[in-house]
Amino acid sequence: MKKKKGWKEIPIAGIIDKGGTAREYKTGSWRTFKPVVDKPKCINCLQCWIYCPDSSVLVKDGKMEGFDYDYCKGCGICASICPVKCIKMEKG
Amino acid sequence: MANIKELSKIPERLTPGHRLCSGCGASIAVRQILMGTTSPIVAGAATGCLEVATTIYPYTAWNVPFIHNAFENVAATISGAETAYRALKKKGKITKDIKFVAFGGDGGCYSEDTEIFTENGFRNIKNIKVGEKIWSVNPETNILELQENEKLHKYPYEGRMIRGKSRFIDFLITPNHNVPMWYKGKWEFIKGVDLLKRYKTAFSRKFNWYGDGNDTLWMVIEVPKIPKYRYQKEFSKFDTKKWLKFLGWYITEGCLYKSKSGYLIRIYQSNKDKKEKIYRLLKDLGLSPFKCNRSVDFQSKQIYEYLERECGKGFKNKKIPKWVLSLNKHYLKEIFGSLIEGDGSITKQKNRRSYHIKFITASKELMNNMVELVLKLGKNCSISQRKEDGVYRIGIGFNYLNHKLYSRRRLYGNKQQVFLEDYKGFVYCPQLKKNHTVITKRNGKISLSGNSYDIGLQSMSGAFERGHNFVYVCYNNEAYENTGVQRSSATPKGASTTTAPAGKASYGKPQLRKDLTAIVAAHNIPYVAQGSISHWNDLVTKSQKAFAVEGPAFLNVLSLCHRGWRYPQEDTVKISKLAVETGYWPLIEIEKGIWHFTYKPKERKPVVEFLRTQGRFKHLFKEGNKHVLEEIQRDIDNQWLRLEKLVRATSGGG
Amino acid sequence: MKLTALTGDQAAAEAMRQIEPDVVAAYPITPQTEIVMNFSQFAADGRVKTEMIPVESEHSAMSACVGSAASGARTMTATSANGLALMWEIVYITASLRLPIVMPVVNRALSGPINIHCDHSDTMGARDSGWIQLYSENAEEVYENIIVAVKIAEHKKILLPVMVCQDGFITSHAVEGISTFPDDKVKKFIGEYTLEHSLLDVENPVTYGPLDLQDFYFEHKRQEAEAMKDALKTIPAVLAEFNKTFNKSHDLVEEYKLSDAEVAIVVLSSTAGTAKGVVDELRKKGVKAGLLKPRFFRPFPKERIIKALSNLKAVAVLDRSDSFSGEGGPLFSEVKAALYESQKRPPVIDYIFGLGGRDIFPEDIKKVYKELEEIKKTGRIKALVNYLGVRN
Incomplete structure (x- = not known):
């Protein structure tokens, strides 16, 4: 556990002076089930990417690369909407 | 894209x-x-x-x-x-x-035993449909006119209601109901609860009617031709007033007989004077009547078919044709006269220089038509139904058309006419596009009566009005979800939230x-x-x-x-x-x-398919809540229709 | 230096014109309305290039000011009484976000029953919000206070919003001769406004107004408390710079004939003007009367008050609002608390006066001094909290 900063060390006015610091908080630890993709079956429709509430589907050059397990909360929406059912929810 | x-x-x-x-x-x-x-x-x-x-x-x-x-x-x-x-x-x-x-x-209504006068007659308020035309009165001109029902509001209500009861008026309404009050020749609206505060409130039971505007003083009625039948005369036109008089006789006293000898129209009448009147009338119309023992008859296939179609056959099916009821008072008087002479009985009131007319009929449709006729003639009536045979009795009065309701007992006898009454059940209110008045009937008495997304709205509205260049997104989860699913104005009807939960006495949020x-x-x-x-x-x-x-x-x-x-x-x-x-x-x-x-x-798809998937609507699938599901489907259908109308109305150039 | 005849509201609008803020979002309320009206006319005539936001309520006014100030624009607004009450939650948020908004507040009684005339219940109600509070005796002080307030608010060591208060109708609607400064001198004095973390700095995104759980809220509030302490230390330097530039003598408090006084009253705002006349009269009669007028109520200038009052024989505090604690008004509580730390503690009594615009006359103030003389002689206090001018 990082030691929390005191009032003399944090910026004034309660502002968070950098963008996207939430990336330091790994919500992947919330999971019970995790999605696993069967790559050969995937048609790269990218629907899993646009419906993921946690931006945890990795996409590069228009191709679905996998999941960001640091943040994936295991909600199962991707498996539910995949048109070719190539995503399975497994324990982990 | x-x-x-x-x-x-x-x-x-x-x-x-x-x-x-x-x-x-x-x-x-x-x-x-x-x-x-x-x-x-x-x-x-x-x-x-x-x-x-x-x-x-x-x-x-x-x-x-x-x-x-x-x-x-x-x-x-x-x-x-x-x-x-x-x-x-x-x-x-x-x-x-x-x-x-x-x-x-x-972030005012009526009790369920009230009947509303629609274009199809009196119907129980529970059954009024959207789009149905209801008889209403223009508050400025006191003219009768049909108005479309946009929506029927329905709420559960338990508590005190305002009851107005007198010899001629009966209503049971919620305290916040808009009541039309007759004041200086116009209708003004007060709240139901104001009736109790005022010592007396005037109601007019007399309405105005000048016809649909499609009639003129010198009209003739055209009768549709049929292929020539035997040697019978073919008719094409009749003088309107006389024809209407004839229709009145037929509706009340007439019968149709078909036999080998031809198509017979019989007007029953035993009274010698009246029989002579009818005979003269038919002769004037050129119908070749002949007097019989108890009736005046004539033959005509053309007229037979016409009457069968327009006014009905058989005493339970008689009705006044719609086009007759759209005419102005001069014509309506004619048919009214003969209707009364047929099935009505006139009694002169004791101690008053006026008449009271009783009209009897077994036909529900004729009863509704008569009420419409009476109201259009600037009179009013009350209705009762004989229990033994369901025959309707219409009492038409020429007096007490300007009627006052008193909220306190008066010095010489009369009871308090406006008082509070406990009520438990549903209350209804049709929503008319204009006028906001409806003709109601309760316990046989006919009278005119009236008829309806939160905290951030202000700042959003102000920003829109000032025209700032920004996008406002309402991420709509239909409740105050963050603080524990409390109800908001975005919550749909029937949903259970923590501040408007479903329980034994409630099906969740009652409002849309x-x-x-x-x-x-x-x-x-x-x-x-x-x-x-x-x-x-x-x-x-x-x-x-x-x-x-x-x-x-x-x-x-x-x-x-x-x-x-x-x-x-x-x-x-x-x-x-x-x-x-x-x-x-x-x-x-x-x-x-x-x-x-x-x-x-x-x-x-039917909306139940959507509702079924969520726990917040689970209670709606229990016995006793089925009507809510129907209402929700109706609301969605109405909303869809409304959107389609808006699309049509705003398209094509804007 | 130009001599003009202006009311307090017009003086405020004139000061705002010379400051020329980037954005003004205000909602009208009597007796502040003239400030917004006059300033809107300046904007409509092109005399200022300010963007006006004609908001639909005071709550939205302060909210828009927060959005604007956080985007690096110099922002001002103005209000009174119930308008201040309506924006109450945002007033606290503004101070917590350390946004240097300057707001002229025309003091008017808070409702219940509704009254549009002067008393200090509105700004006294906001004394815990974290805003700096300046009280002005007359139209000229209003004008000068608003100009110096901008410099104070935007000072890098302070960064707190400032309320510049004036008495409703008494100061705001009375015409006085005031001398104004040249436009360019004012602009040079207040300088440019730069915000370190702006919403419009899209390359360096910041988040304003996050959620604090139990682990950080206390630290943020401790910072705010420290800021108010720093303000007290820094304000004299800013005032000194103002005095040098414009040849004035502004200070944290104003002492009037207090050096050799035996009895004195402590009072804020326009009543001090009336009282100064009474002091002069009494001095002629040989009474050693004096007057202390605090100009800054927040931060509370404790040291100066102790220094000014501890050598007196009797002190009366005049409060134009009641804090309904049963023990007098807010100024009285704070002066008493300050004197508690002093070695010498003169007897202090409270007079609550002028609520809802009830006039206070020189005769009433003379009565106060008479009472103080009594206390000086007998050393006995008849009543700690008194009500001046109310009918029994």
């Missing part, structure tokens, strides 16, 4: 690591909306799930400048930021093109949700749309349009919350798709005042 592969190249502006629930609809909505522009964005959010879970100090999931101020003022806050941007841009201190987006959430999209459209801002996270292409396109437009834009996005709506988290996208497919959440947009659908399901 949006290309998903192109969208995937836009850097994520809402990073992962936020602490919204897994499977939350709000973050899907925000992600899709932020893909609507590649320009730099300044975002604001109201206090709620989105803000609280994305900015827990010192972690922020926003990779764009972001401000949160308080619960109900994100629109005002972003107005300030947008104005500062314009001011500094003018000074040359800022050169970039920046887009601003604000994410916000959301606010149509926020229509309210915003009324601000005449350049772009308003309704979207759903399930139809990402539609939503991203709408977001692109919203960011591109100059001036305020509004997006109402259905953002499911599996915690509050109670469904398995992985079904968030599936259920939002159902919301669109059942018509529960229409995908529409209003561009510069022109409404259109951006997606219409080929055939709307």
